[in-house]
């Protein structure tokens with residue numbers, strides 16, 4: 001069914017590199033105003049999809065419209081209304097922070113006065129006002145990311161593409177960036193985010209698709225996905241490395257049991273009740289932890305693997 005409200009619409013979208021298919025027939029609808037995520041491990045096909053949406057890589061097969069247009073035919077018209085934050089910062093290190101914004105604005109053909117005013121507004125948004133006249137090179141990783149995002153907003157885009165926006169940042173810098181992205185969303189900008197961090201997807205995304213091996217394996221809001229594919233709680237147990245198959249004694253105590261190299265996961269609505277039952281059977285783990293289910297559990301359920309290797 002055609003969804004006219006979709007800012008990005010893909011049907012059976014394929015990207016091939018020679019014989020190898022990196023994206024294997026995906027259907028996606030991104031609605032105006034939402035934060036939409038592509039969650040998956042390295043090599044899932046997230047960046048390849050993003051590059052097709054960003055009009056830098058042609059599709060090999062299927063249909064794709066971005067802002068109602070065809071990226072292969074209307075690339076320049078789409079790019080004028082798009083912001084792109086690539087995986088690697090590609091700032092001009094010979095210029096100052098402010099000059100990076102000015103150069104980019106001029107590239108979009110905006111007037112000098114407009115770019116100057118917009119740059120000041122964006123430096124404030126990116127919390128870089130005090131560094132405006134500094135060179136880029138000495139900035140921290142988080143500051144460089146925020147500058148790259150500020151730069152991508154110089155043309156007031158309706159749609160912002162962010163490829164792994166917080167990879168390599170420390171927790172504090174990540175939280176600051178999430179806060180900025182949240183504000184952007186509140187201001188009405190549609191966000192498409194690729195990430196292999198489940199907490200990032202959970203924090204930022206209204207809806208997401210889980211990708212693996214070039215395919216979409218699940219779709220929904222974080223809460224829907226957790227509700228559909230996991231239990232409310234998870235009991236994590238660790239045992240001494242020489243413990244002989246501790247899972248045998250735990251059989252039947254939970255809805256589902258996963259054996260990982262370093263721990264056992266028991267899925268149930270009430271983790272504490274499972275722990276009490278395990279103790280009653282004489283099971284003595286080195287440590288135990290009851291937590292809420294996350295998208296990491298969803299991914300494990302869907303693929304049998306953990307997201308972050």
Ligand SMILES: Nc1ncnc2c1ncn2[C@@H]1O[C@H](COP(=O)(O)OP(=O)(O)OP(=O)(O)O)[C@@H](O)[C@H]1O
Pocket residue numbers: 017020021022040041042043044045046047048049164
């Ligand atoms: N230009 C290319 N030529 C050949 N193979 C490619 C090319 N670009 C990507 N691939 C392959 O396509 C697959 C998907 O890569 P892609 O970068 O889209 O994944 P990803 O989910 O974004 O992961 P990452 O986080 O590592 O970028 C990988 O196996 C990758 O090696």
